[in-house]
């Protein structure tokens with residue numbers, strides 16, 4: 001059969017050529033999976049039937065049931081490791097605090113975060129090749145942006161009020177709001193007020209930034225199924241990167257041209273201190289002396305990437321918290337009381353937001369309980385790496401931590417399977433002076449923002465925005481979900497999402 005097919009291929013029959021290419025592709029993948037599975041053979045497998053092509057059946061099972069299968073591996077191998085099949089590779093999951101510490105301590109040239117993220121998000125096709133090769137904006141987010149949150153706070157508060165007025169006007173009677181659509185637009189308005197000033201009021205710009213964020217996640221899903229050599233072509237034919245970069249350039253070109261011209265003349269010290277203190281200026285600072293970064297196209301694409309980091313994640317955080325609160329209205333009053341008394345004493349300042357301990361606890365518990373992913377803190381072994389339990393991960397292995405199972409573990413959290421909104425506020429009351437219990441603190445018990453040197457640098461902005469948005473909702477609206485039932489999350493493989501189509505009912509607070 002194979003020799004017949006080979007013969008027809010040689011004579012140039014196009015159908016046979018296509019069939020041979022597809023067969024070759026699957027044979028190549030099967031061999032690759034068999035080879036990589038032999039190098040991981042000491043590591044137990046979860047969810048894969050023991051017959052030829054079982055890998056693919058297992059990968060399909062994992063797409064449908066990742067949270068349950070990850071939990072199964074966590075329960076079966078406490079403190080150990082196990083592997084699950086993704087469509088194109090194995091994912092090795094490290095259970096428990098000690099192995100999480102191993103991952104945290106490992107240097108980047110052993111366990112690499114960018115390499116792991118690229119293979120999951122296909123960054124070069126979905127977010128731009130230069131963003132993957134030269135992610136200088138990570139440093140800008142970590143340093144300049146984070147230092148400026150306090151200064152930007154009054155604008156972000158102003159934008160919170162304006163965005164809610166425009167997108168969710170408070171009405172006397174109940175009215176239903178498509179939660180995800182409105183929340184992503186509100187998050188984009190507030191974040192972009194901080195990133196680009198009043199440009200955030202341009203609805204088309206907000207549409208471009210929000211759509212880019214959604215498209216990266218959508219394109220990532222279908223690119224997973226394609227062989228490497230087809231991806232550039234597929235993305236240029238069907239993908240979003242070029243369209244959204246051009247759209248962002250159309251919006252940002254006049255602003256960027258002016259800023260670059262002034263930068264040529266004065267550098268960072270404009271006359272009268274008139275230089276806007278925003279993401280565009282901070283990126284230009286990071287791009288000075290680097291022609292590949294310092295041009296309209298690259299800066300526009302970087303702005304989209306900064307938006308991607310912020311919008312999807314903060315939107316998910318707000319939606320999970322909002323759905324949970326709307327289905328558990330008994331927590332509304334204690335939160336309102338705290339917010340009102342803090343604001344009465346301090347006004348609307350960043351320091352006041354930092355003092356909202358119950359709100360912080362509620363949001364952290366919401367993220368502990370519903371982290372929105374079954375596995376995170378992804379890394380790829382760049383060389384063979386031996387864990388503290390003696391297991392060696394061969395070079396090339398993709399690894400991650402079982403955030404959902406670990407954050408629900410009753411050995412780590414008392415009643416870890418129950419939602420307890422003020423658990424962290426209580427911990428803070430009894431903790432020693434200076435203990436870091438707030439949401440921005442990363443640890444092996446709270447993995448939402450990752451771990452170690454690669455932990456999310458945007459988390460201080462994220463938590464500020466989450467608190468701004470939730471405190472605004474709590475003080476200005478009554479809200480509920482239909483029948484009082486929390487809308488179900490949706491899942492594809494390890495990626496969960498707060499329900500994308502649910503409606504929340506709002507009215508002016510009575």
Ligand code: HEM
Pocket residue numbers: 113137138141306309310311313314317376377378447448449450451452453454455456457458459461462
């Ligand atoms: C609730 C909101 C957010 C969540 C849950 C979140 C989560 C994460 C996680 C899990 C990582 C990987 C950490 C690791 O593997 O150890 C990460 C990295 C990163 N995040 Fe966030 N993030 C959020 C908001 C933001 C915001 C607002 C920004 C920027 C404005 C941002 C920018 C970044 C960047 C640049 C990295 C890469 C850091 C590096 O590799 O050095 N994130 N984030």
